[in-house]
Amino acid sequence: xxxxxxxxxxxxxxxxxxxxxxxxxxGFDVVGKDSARAFDELIQKVPQLVxxxxxxxxxxxxxxxxGARFSWRWEHTVADNDVALEIDAAPFMAAGLDxxxxxxxxxxxxxxxxxxxxxxxHGSAGRTKSTPLSAYECIVNLNKNAIGYHxxxxxxGISIGDGFLFEWAKSIDTNDKDMVFVLNPEPxxxxxxxxxxxxxxxxxxxxxxxENGRPVQVDKIxxxxxxx
Amino acid sequence: MTVTxxxxxxxxxxxxxxxxxxxxxxxxxxxxxxxxxxxxxxxxFDPAVIRLSAIKDTIVGVGFVPLDAAKETAGxxxxxxxxxxxxxxAKFVTATxxxxxxxYIAMSPMIPxxxxxxxxxxxxxxxxxxxxxxxxILTIPIVAVGYKFYTxxxxxxxxxxxxxxxxxxxxxxAAVLYSVYNLFRVAVWHDFKAAESFYFETAxxxxxxxxxxxxxxxxxxxxxxEAIKKLMGLAPKTAxxxxxxxxxxxxxxxxxxxxxxxxRPGAKIPVDGTVTEGQSSVDESMLTGESLPVDKKPxxxxxxxxxxxxxxLRFRAEKVGADTALAHIIKLVEDAQGSKAPIAKLxxxxxxxxxxxxxxxxxxxxxxxxxxxxxxxxxxxxxKSALEFSLTVFISVLVxxxxxxxxxxxxxxxxxxxxxxxxxxxxxxxxxxxxxxxxIQTIVFDKTGTxxxxxxxxxxxxxxxxxxxxxxxxxxxxxxxxxxxxxGRAIVLGAQSRGHSLLSADKFTAITGMxxxxxxxxxxxxxxxxxxxDDRRVSLAxxxxxxDKLMSEGKTPxxxxxxxxxxxxxxxxxxxxxxxxxxxERLHKMGIEVAMITGDNKKTAAAIAKQVGIDRVLAxxxxxxxxxxxxxxxxxxxxxxxxxxxINDAPALAQADVGIAIGSGTDVAMESADIVLxxxxxxxxxTAINLSKRTISNIKQNLFWAFGYNVxxxxxxxxxxxxxxxxxxxxxxxxxxxxxxxxxxxxxALRLKRFKS
Numbered sequence: 001x002x003x004x005x006x007x008x009x010x011x012x013x014x015x016x017x018x019x020x021x022x023x024x025x026x027g028f029d030v031v032g033k034d035s036a037r038a039f040d041e042l043i044q045k046v047p048q049l050v051x052x053x054x055x056x057x058x059x060x061x062x063x064x065x066x067g068a069r070f071s072w073r074w075e076h077t078v079a080d081n082d083v084a085l086e087i088d089a090a091p092f093m094a095a096g097l098d099x100x101x102x103x104x105x106x107x108x109x110x111x112x113x114x115x116x117x118x119x120x121x122h123g124s125a126g127r128t129k130s131t132p133l134s135a136y137e138c139i140v141n142l143n144k145n146a147i148g149y150h151x152x153x154x155x156x157g158i159s160i161g162d163g164f165l166f167e168w169a170k171s172i173d174t175n176d177k178d179m180v181f182v183l184n185p186e187p188x189x190x191x192x193x194x195x196x197x198x199x200x201x202x203x204x205x206x207x208x209x210x211e212n213g214r215p216v217q218v219d220k221i222x223x224x225x226x227x228x
Numbered sequence: 229m230t231v232t233x234x235x236x237x238x239x240x241x242x243x244x245x246x247x248x249x250x251x252x253x254x255x256x257x258x259x260x261x262x263x264x265x266x267x268x269x270x271x272x273f274d275p276a277v278i279r280l281s282a283i284k285d286t287i288v289g290v291g292f293v294p295l296d297a298a299k300e301t302a303g304x305x306x307x308x309x310x311x312x313x314x315x316x317x318a319k320f321v322t323a324t325x326x327x328x329x330x331x332y333i334a335m336s337p338m339i340p341x342x343x344x345x346x347x348x349x350x351x352x353x354x355x356x357x358x359x360x361x362x363x364x365i366l367t368i369p370i371v372a373v374g375y376k377f378y379t380x381x382x383x384x385x386x387x388x389x390x391x392x393x394x395x396x397x398x399x400x401x402a403a404v405l406y407s408v409y410n411l412f413r414v415a416v417w418h419d420f421k422a423a424e425s426f427y428f429e430t431a432x433x434x435x436x437x438x439x440x441x442x443x444x445x446x447x448x449x450x451x452x453x454e455a456i457k458k459l460m461g462l463a464p465k466t467a468x469x470x471x472x473x474x475x476x477x478x479x480x481x482x483x484x485x486x487x488x489x490x491x492r493p494g495a496k497i498p499v500d501g502t503v504t505e506g507q508s509s510v511d512e513s514m515l516t517g518e519s520l521p522v523d524k525k526p527x528x529x530x531x532x533x534x535x536x537x538x539x540x541l542r543f544r545a546e547k548v549g550a551d552t553a554l555a556h557i558i559k560l561v562e563d564a565q566g567s568k569a570p571i572a573k574l575x576x577x578x579x580x581x582x583x584x585x586x587x588x589x590x591x592x593x594x595x596x597x598x599x600x601x602x603x604x605x606x607x608x609x610x611x612k613s614a615l616e617f618s619l620t621v622f623i624s625v626l627v628x629x630x631x632x633x634x635x636x637x638x639x640x641x642x643x644x645x646x647x648x649x650x651x652x653x654x655x656x657x658x659x660x661x662x663x664x665x666x667x668i669q670t671i672v673f674d675k676t677g678t679x680x681x682x683x684x685x686x687x688x689x690x691x692x693x694x695x696x697x698x699x700x701x702x703x704x705x706x707x708x709x710x711x712x713x714x715x716g717r718a719i720v721l722g723a724q725s726r727g728h729s730l731l732s733a734d735k736f737t738a739i740t741g742m743x744x745x746x747x748x749x750x751x752x753x754x755x756x757x758x759x760x761x762d763d764r765r766v767s768l769a770x771x772x773x774x775x776d777k778l779m780s781e782g783k784t785p786x787x788x789x790x791x792x793x794x795x796x797x798x799x800x801x802x803x804x805x806x807x808x809x810x811x812x813e814r815l816h817k818m819g820i821e822v823a824m825i826t827g828d829n830k831k832t833a834a835a836i837a838k839q840v841g842i843d844r845v846l847a848x849x850x851x852x853x854x855x856x857x858x859x860x861x862x863x864x865x866x867x868x869x870x871x872x873x874x875i876n877d878a879p880a881l882a883q884a885d886v887g888i889a890i891g892s893g894t895d896v897a898m899e900s901a902d903i904v905l906x907x908x909x910x911x912x913x914x915t916a917i918n919l920s921k922r923t924i925s926n927i928k929q930n931l932f933w934a935f936g937y938n939v940x941x942x943x944x945x946x947x948x949x950x951x952x953x954x955x956x957x958x959x960x961x962x963x964x965x966x967x968x969x970x971x972x973x974x975x976x977a978l979r980l981k982r983f984k985s
Contacts, residue, residue, distance in 0.1 A: 010325075012329075014326075014365060014366065028355070028357050028358050028361070029355065029357075030356065030357045030414060030415060030418055030420070031353070031354055031355065031356065031418075031420060034418040144354070144355075145348050145351075145354065147354075148353060148354050149353045149354065149356075149420050150353075151353055151420065151421050151424070154421075170418075209337075209351075209352075209353050
């Protein structure tokens with residue numbers, strides 16, 4: 001019995017040690033590391049679509065059709081959102097959007113729908129070297145769980161919260177969806193949007209991993225781009 | 229020369245088959261039988277051709293350890309088994325402690341209908357390297373505790389004689405190596421989808437489950453041998469001997485033949501001997517099963533391990549150590565437990581070829597699936613590649629097909645069955661006897677001492693005119709003084725009890741199967757059966773009416789002639805055993821024909837047969853013709869058992885398909901018979917047959933399940949259900965099923981322990 005107890009303690013300690021090590025050792029975060037490489041590949045592929053917004057201390061990448069923008073901050077000492085999506089409201093309006101019915105997290109400003117998320121704990125870091133990649137790496141380092149690997153599409157993605165994502169291909173050369181703006185259809189459907197009638201967007205079922213890593217099929221509104 | 233060699237390191241039927249094959253091939257080895265349940269080899273060899281050391285070297289050569297038989301005493305065996313169980317349990321606990329979190333981590337993303345909380349740091353897709361590394365690190369201790377599967381399994385594989393360990397070693401190694409390769413893909417090539425193809429938990433859980441099966445198997449094996457342990461535990465450790473007039477307590481092993489041993493009331497008699505002083509009752513139930521204590525007085529034999537009830541006894545030690553009755557019984561039961569029933573042969577043959585065939589099936593099936601999926605002919609399960617699907621099939625087939633259950637099916641049932649028999653005073657000398665006993669169609673009972681008590685008494689004295697009855701008895705008894713025949717002794721005792729002083733006899737001759745002749749007081753006395761009188765042309769006309777009457781009453785008339793003329797009849801009758809009628813009824817209910825064989829005349833024999841309900845009477849059979857009578861019955865196509873009480877029945881006991889010696893427990897009886905009944909109770913005969921039936925039925929059930937399990941399990945593991953749109957068997961479930969099959973066979977064998985006589 002004593003032996004069993006001792007072995008249990010050893011097993012638990014082993015697992016805990018590995019958790020701690022994995023969290024502290026960068027080398028273990030292969031997804032984080034490789035997502036940065038792929039993100040850099042994306043930025044290098046479309047430098048004309050990437051720009052710095054000094055007002056918000058952030059970088060942005062615009063969809064090739066201009067219909068959406070993903071931005072990520074390099075300054076995290078303030079309370080503002082660290083990542084954000086901005087999308088043209090017009091196609092949604094045309095598909096039946098009643099903006100008054102949108103949740104508070106999604107705002108309609110100047111013909112744009114915006115939403116964002118504070119994914120890095122407030123005040124947890126100061127300014128970082130101001131390049132698009134270093135800003136991204138800073139976010140990954142401060143909140144490893146903010147990013148993920150989407151096995152079904154071979155994409156990396158950064159969560160903007162509540163099912164909204166910005167995704168990019170792990171390998172631009174081989175993937176036919178190199179940059180994807182992913183929206184959760186639920187708030188829009190609740191606000192009167194017919195999700196299959198949004199011009200420039202695709203309504204589809206997508207296999208994603210749930211919070212326990214299990215593959216589940218969910219509805220998404222997508223704007224994918226092949227950059228090759 | 230026949231030796232029993234305990235062997236260490238055997239894990240399955242394939243191991244025992246290999247050892248048996250290797251020894252059997254040796255020049256000079258006459259026969260070899262290896263029992264996986266007792267882990268012993270029984271080898272008959274010619275010492276002039278081959279040495280024992282060469283046989284042991286051969287065992288080492290095929291990868292096993294011959295143990296020192298001398299050191300393998302009951303205590304040592306028990307300690308070895310306990311150590312094995314302890315070690316297996318520790319390994320199983322270690323494997324479980326690391327295996328459960330491993331299974332949890334690996335399976336939580338796979339179970340769609342239950343949400344199992346898992347730390348984010350172990351998210352399969354976000355932290356695939358950590359997810360894999362944690363599993364690898366949890367797998368390492370499990371593989372470490374199961375290292376023997378690998379050392380033994382791969383060694384055997386390299387020697388081209390794979391066994392159960394080889395299947396586990398190859399199956400789990402494939403799982404671990406493929407997982408490590410996928411971990412490499414994640415870590416170096418950043419191929420994160422490879423995280424979906426970790427099979428660490430498959431290897432870990434398979435090893436844990438097999439260790440569980442082995443632990444339960446070891447515990448169950450220990451329980452199957454409990455009967456022999458009980459017998460061994462009966463012997464006292466010390467004895468009180470008289471040394472130079474003083475009583476001294478010494479270890480029982482130091483008692484020598486000739487020592488005078490003192491046994492106080494309540495104490496166990498340490499060795500076999502003959503009472504020299506004192507009177508007491510002795511409880512011999514542990515040897516004979518007889519519940520009533522037996523009175524002992526000077527001149528009576530006492531046996532080691534029996535209990536002196538109420539008086540102080542002194543006796544002279546005669547048989548010590550391995551020569552005692554208890555040691556003989558233990559040896560007999562051990563030999564029986566180590567022997568193989570013919571029914572085991574099929575299982576042995578199958579087991580010997582099973583593992584290589586399974587390896588082939590696993591390989592062929594995996595390659596076939598890979599080819600079919602790659603060619604688009606078949607589809608894998610969702611999310612699996614052709615390689616992963618094939619690998620799953622490969623591992624499942626290897627793991628599910630371990631022939632442990634097949635190997636255990638027969639010996640465990642025989643161990644429990646013979647052990648249970650020994651507990652009931654029924655010593656079954658081998659698997660063959662056990663198997664044949666259930667097929668018996670006719671049982672031939674010897675009459676005197678078997679159906680009857682074997683203690684005949686004088687009941688009637690008939691004399692011709694002019695001859696005094698008491699004189700007739702005195703003269704006959706005087707002539708019979710030299711006779712060892714029970715009837716002769718009965719007449720001597722009868723005369724003595726009537727107060728006659730017997731005269732000395734000259735020219736005594738025993739005429740086998742007929743009677744005796746001697747000269748008493750210048751009178752030629754002839755005493756015997758009708759054949760003897762006819763042979764000597766003695767007219768019995770005057771005695772016919774009386775002899776007919778006596779015979780119709782089941783009494784044996786002993787005709788007596790003085791100087792060639794009939795003088796009268798001394799009638800002797802034996803008392804029927806209380807159990808005879810009931811036992812014969814039970815045999816009839818079992819559909820067995822019952823015959824009685826006797827040297828008695830037909831009328832007496834028929835009368836006795838009628839009293840107990842016997843179907844067939846073989847009367848006036850000379851002792852030397854008894855075996856011929858048994859043979860005649862066999863020639864009629866019947867399986868025949870002969871029940872007798874020892875020496876004069878020995879040829880018939882040997883001739884019968886099953887020889888059953890009853891009551892005596894003497895060396896001759898024990899050696900000549902296949903089954904020895906320690907009590908003089910005929911009801912043990914149907915009990916023995918019933919036990920045989922139950923044991924064989926148990927073996928058949930075990931073999932059915934063991935064969936059936938493999939016949940069903942292998943195709944399912946090979947993906948037969950998937951062909952028809954069903955699921956593919958997970959290797960973890962294959963391991964669980966494999967372990968359960970062994971445990972179920974053992975549990976079924978242990979049901980025999982509930983057998984009641």
